Amino acid sequence: MVLEKGASVLDAGSTSKEETGSWRTLTPKINYEKCIRCDVCWTYCPEPAIEKVDGSNKPVPYKQLAKKEIPQINYSYCKGCGICVNECPVKAIDFERMVK
Amino acid sequence: MYKMLKGNEASAYAAMLASVDVIPAYPITPSTLFPEKISQFLANNEMDAAFIPVESEHSAMSAAIGASATGARVMTATSSQGLAYMHEMLPIASGMRMPIVMAIGNRALSAPLNIWNDQQDSISERDSGWLQFYAENNQEVLDLILLAFKISENKNVLLPSMVCMDAFLLTHVMEPVEVPEKQSVMDFVGKKEINYPIVDVNKPATLGSFAGPDYYTEFRYQVSKAMEGSVSVIDHAFAEFSKKFKRHYSRVEAYKAEDAEFLYISMGSISGTIKEAVDILRENGVKAGLLRIITFRPFPSDILKKYLAKNVKVAVIDRNVVPGAENSALSTELKAMLYCEKEKAEVKDVIIGLGGRDVTIDNIKDIYYSYEKNKEPVIWLQLKKELVEVMP
Numbered sequence: 500m501v502l503e504k505g506a507s508v509l510d511a512g513s514t515s516k517e518e519t520g521s522w523r524t525l526t527p528k529i530n531y532e533k534c535i536r537c538d539v540c541w542t543y544c545p546e547p548a549i550e551k552v553d554g555s556n557k558p559v560p561y562k563q564l565a566k567k568e569i570p571q572i573n574y575s576y577c578k579g580c581g582i583c584v585n586e587c588p589v590k591a592i593d594f595e596r597m598v599k
Numbered sequence: 600m601y602k603m604l605k606g607n608e609a610s611a612y613a614a615m616l617a618s619v620d621v622i623p624a625y626p627i628t629p630s631t632l633f634p635e636k637i638s639q640f641l642a643n644n645e646m647d648a649a650f651i652p653v654e655s656e657h658s659a660m661s662a663a664i665g666a667s668a669t670g671a672r673v674m675t676a677t678s679s680q681g682l683a684y685m686h687e688m689l690p691i692a693s694g695m696r697m698p699i700v701m702a703i704g705n706r707a708l709s710a711p712l713n714i715w716n717d718q719q720d721s722i723s724e725r726d727s728g729w730l731q732f733y734a735e736n737n738q739e740v741l742d743l744i745l746l747a748f749k750i751s752e753n754k755n756v757l758l759p760s761m762v763c764m765d766a767f768l769l770t771h772v773m774e775p776v777e778v779p780e781k782q783s784v785m786d787f788v789g790k791k792e793i794n795y796p797i798v799d800v801n802k803p804a805t806l807g808s809f810a811g812p813d814y815y816t817e818f819r820y821q822v823s824k825a826m827e828g829s830v831s832v833i834d835h836a837f838a839e840f841s842k843k844f845k846r847h848y849s850r851v852e853a854y855k856a857e858d859a860e861f862l863y864i865s866m867g868s869i870s871g872t873i874k875e876a877v878d879i880l881r882e883n884g885v886k887a888g889l890l891r892i893i894t895f896r897p898f899p900s901d902i903l904k905k906y907l908a909k910n911v912k913v914a915v916i917d918r919n920v921v922p923g924a925e926n927s928a929l930s931t932e933l934k935a936m937l938y939c940e941k942e943k944a945e946v947k948d949v950i951i952g953l954g955g956r957d958v959t960i961d962n963i964k965d966i967y968y969s970y971e972k973n974k975e976p977v978i979w980l981q982l983k984k985e986l987v988e989v990m991p
Contacts, residue, residue, distance in 0.1 A: 502821070504696045504821060505695040506806075506807055506809075506818055507695075507807070508805035508808050511803075517811075
């Protein structure tokens with residue numbers, strides 16, 4: 500890739516190539532034993548770095564939730580803003596300091 | 600056709616001849632005559648352009664960048680505090696690679712308030728990524744602006760240019776100027792080629808985007824390399840210009856410099872006075888000469904070294920002050936350039952002609968005759984010592 504003169508960006512989707520995970524100081528971790536799959540974190544994530552994936556192998560707080568998709572954090576893009584930690588209604592997201 | 604033109608009028612004629620599309624400008628002494636003359640051209644239907652009367656110089660340059668980003672050919676003019684007020688936008692113009700051309704009426708910076716000539720304003724924008732040309736007379740003002748469009752818009756350059764003329768000495772002095780035919784100018788400058796990304800609804804793009812630590816260095820490198828690469832583009836444009844219009848320019852004008860043992864180095868209109876002084880000194884058996892720098896950016900080291908990497912004495916006429924530095928801007932540059940040379944000129948820095956103080960032929964001769972007895976590296980030649988308290 501050669502950079503376009505004048506920092507111009509000619510194609511869409513350039514931000515997906517710019518991984519922002521290294522900006523993070525604290526790292527959110529979802530505790531699936533508490534997570535009620537309400538998707539509030541997925542809604543609020545401004546990046547968006549929270550994806551919905553198959554969660555059939557993850558622990559659940561209630562067995563009725565076993566077949567629902569789970570929110571999963573993509574750490575290549577999560578900047579560690581902590582909004583999901585703040586918004587989670589059941590306090591299922593911990594904000595941890597990770598040693599790189 | 601010859602016309603009697605003031606420097607500002609010459610730059611307005613250049614804008615008209617080069618078919619500039621957009622002129623955002625805010626008036627400031629001594630550049631006010633430029634937007635005035637442009638307005639006259641537009642009112643008389645002699646020119647087809649959009650004139651944007653903005654509310655400040657900062658807005659003038661912002662509008663210039665925006666207009667240039669649509670692919671328009673853009674020109675503006677300013678001076679002194681106006682240029683300083685534009686400062687924030689200048690590296691944006693060069694960083695976004697917008698080939699804007701700006702005429703500068705070189706005026707002292709406040710405080711104290713002073714509307715007269717020195718070169719502190721454009722010198723202070725040395726590192727903004729703009730090419731800087733300095734004109735000696737009004738013919739050069741016109742020619743250099745035409746050249747600036749051709750050079751700036753070259754796809755290997757794409758950097759903006761300042762064409763600097765001394766306040767009042769050029770901006771307001773009438774001189775006979777040969778105004779070329781519109782057609783021959785258009786043949787030379789050409790219609791603006793769009794060879795950079797522009798604002799276009801059919802081809803959406805982000806211009807002047809964000810670049811974090813991962814990419815910023817590379818963009819700065821590109822600008823730096825474009826400035827270096829502009830040297831050959833300038834030389835080529837000068838050669839083409841002289842073939843077409845029979846007026847010859849070089850990045851450095853050497854006046855009786857070949858065999859000179861004492862060289863003046865200068866920029867701008869003061870060079871005419873120095874040439875007179877050189878002639879008089881030569882009549883008195885002094886092998887004097889002059890190197891007049893036309894392109895301060897890119898700095899013409901390659902040419903200057905030919906004359907200065909040897910045992911000669913040099914007086915650098917600096918019409919700027921760099922407080923806290925060992926020398927003024929031009930001398931600093933020359934000394935840095937010569938540092939690695941085995942044989943090098945003795946360089947003394949002469950600060951003269953600040954805030955419009957007249958520089959006479961006698962002043963210039965004086966520089967030669969007092970050269971040996973001045974032991975300090977910086978000579979404040981016209982300083983009225985009785986008016987200042989000097990620290991012990």
